[in-house]
Amino acid sequence: MAPVLDLLIRNARVAVPEGVFQGAVGVRDGRIAVLCDGSWLPQATERMDARGALLLPGGVDTHVHLREPACPERGGFATETAAAAAGGVTTILEMPISAPPQYSAAILKNRIDIASRSSLVDFAFYGGAGAEHIDRIPELAAAGVVAFKTFLFRAPKGREAEFEGILSCSDGALLDVLDAVAKTGRICALHAENDDIIASTTKRLRAGGRTDFAAHGLSRPPLAEVQAVEKILRYAGDAGARVSVCHVSTPGAMELIRDAKRAGRPVYAETCPQYLFRCEEDAAQFGPYAKYNPPIRDRASMEGLWPFLTDGTVDYIGSDHGPFLPEEKDPGLSDIFLAPAGGVGFEERLPLLLTAVRDGRLAFDAFLRCTGERPARAFGLYPRKGVIALGADADLVLADTEHPFVLDRKRMLTKARETARLYDGREVVGRVLATWVRGRCVYSNGSADATARGWGQWLRHSGACASANAEYMN
């Protein structure tokens, strides 16, 4: 008997690295087995008519904070990976903020076990890197973390346990951590804000009675980011470390990164939708629900980030999805400094970006690069992830780029949907019609398949090092 495909998605506009073709994608054993133009269709157990919708590689989200096991009430792997699937994300890179953070192989194993039981999408972990448990870095690398993450600031008040072993609070500590990570060959991701500047500014603002939303932005000025990035680039050069600057929010920091890349340095830049689609002028109305670190910037900064998407400086757009309870956010209404920083973003990212593509603000190839290809490459998951190509995992997203719809927090799948105010009511295109992870449909027609909990697999670093950084500057 002739072999049969498990799944054939036909009549789609298929986004491959070379462009978009009209045709079909066939899946067998969880991998992409055939690409064809549709004039002839191979046998398949299941056929799906895409009706001309856009078939994209599943998104690789480089910046995710799920709260299990520390704070499952905020949102754990089951609810939040359903939200990821709803947003066209099929691979998440989970950050180490947890209690305790994964600064050792044993803690990592525990988190992998938890995620394995309930995740709908594939997941990889950053390892925690900090001065405190620096000797654990090699064991984490051997255990398969895709990268490391460290923070340059002190733990937020009341969240000390969530930040254990992931802090590089002094220059000496940072150099030590970069040295240790450099030896593993993995990327060291950093939250780049100068904590001293923030502490003194915050103190002054508080003394002046400022606790409104704008005070948050003022307390973390662009200088805090730009200076931290400058320092990181210098230190990374010294240590020979590959660094990824997380959630870059200012054109000034982007310029520094661009120049470092041009000089051939292994530097990666991430930005997030909140810095591209919101500015402080229009975010103030959301108060604590618009509180992020780094803060949402002014309009000129927001506009100033876009050219860095086009010129290849930005490697990936992570959501920084970080659910909180409304009860945690609400104290920020009266005193912005009391609210935790962060918010959800899985379900908004893809429609926002595809809308920017429709509007001509974002080239389609830059979109593909930043949501799939480059993150997968940088973190050792390529070409299994991040691309529609022969032999790649059948991680696929079918999106409707024709019909506008309104982002509605009530219809979201994240447990923290009540806090999803930032784009609530915005008209966009790019509704996700269906999402497949390794050939299995885990989300379609507005709901996730609850039986797919546990379908998500842990992804180790492939061991391959991303090739010369110059790859990424063309």
Added chain:
Amino acid sequence: MNTVDLVIRNAQVYSNGELVPGGLAIDGGKIVAIGDERFLPAGREELDAGGKAVLPGVVDSHMHVRDPGHRERGTFVTESMACASAGVTTFLEHPISCPPPYSPEILQKRKDSAAPQSLVDYAFFGAAGSEFTNEIGRVAKEGIVAFKTFLHEAPEGRDEEFRGLTMANDGAILDGFAAVAETGLILTVHAENNDMIQRLIKKFRAEGKTGFEYHALSRPELAEVETVEKLIRFARETGMRIAFAHVSTPEAMELIVRARRAGQEVYLETCPHYLFLTDATIAKIGPFAKGNPPLRSRESMEKLWDYVRDGSVDYIGSDHSPFLLSEKEKGLKDIFTAAAGSPCVEMSLALMLTAVRDGKLTLKRCVELMSENAARIFGLFPRKGILAVGADADLVVVDMDNVWKVSNDDLVTHAKAIGTMYNGMELIGRPVHTVVRGRIVMRDRKVDASAQGWGKCLTPEWSR
């Protein structure tokens, strides 16, 4: 439809930078499926690739057939057969010819000449010179992929071949650039400073120095570097899109990279001989290794690889140039009298794939340089330059394992007598089968002469 025209099975298909086991289905000259061969349709014809690699057909950005100018050197039949043998499925024909295609009428003659002859697809450069600037706007509308110009005087005895193809002084260059800028097309330039070169040749001749080594000495790196610097400025000033042909020096490449960083649209071609040969080869075989620009020092050659690896070089052209043995042999006595150029297309892909084996560049970069980038820049993408559903079925099956020793006796080009530059080199990556729009024009290393006239003249996307 359950069968297609041609299915290639048992292959390692180039897909997204890697070789993946599988095959391709081809129908109506296009690729209709790529994948695991269990899921491909049956073909009315099937080609077993024997586990070899299938790559996109090479798009050679730099070819000189010269037909109808000098058919004794090679014709569109003989040199497109050499292309088929080389895995080149599209070549971009440069305008040196008799006369060069500086007007639509002359271009039409070249098209008429190529049509019944070529086995593989091709497109033309138009000639842009300061002599007939009024023709530039007319030629631009004839479906050419770009213009080409030379800054030097015609070589000795070749005036007719370079008519309307040169911009001999800075004023002429600026006028010519402005005229090309108005067309919106790219101008490809041969960048060497003619004054410097003529002065040196005159000096060496006066001193009786006409030995092999004086070819390179008469065309120093400075002649290229200074001209590239000047032309970048002129192109910026006139708003013209510029491409540098056959760049041979790291310093010129660096200038181009910097201009690009500053936001200028500048393209960069180099040729295999600058990456694999040095002036030591000129010293040995003289006129047979004579090309313009000349082969450089080992140090320069090594440095060029950095620019190949990091993506600064956009595409590799062979600069395939057939000549008669007599035109080369003249140079045995006086190197300056020999024709410059070598019929080298048949080694291009194999050389670059050997470099991939040796870790000098990735397979992905190699395919970009040999196929994809030229197709993109000259408006032939996505029909050409890639293996993708919907693209023209232009491909080459190459043997990545077996080593072959280059000998000019084995070449297909009419000018094989002079193609000795790479003799004795041991390479992998020899093309075994070549397919142009679904037709097998070379099978098991045998070029199908009956495919004469199968090749089509291509026009860039923007002119269609």
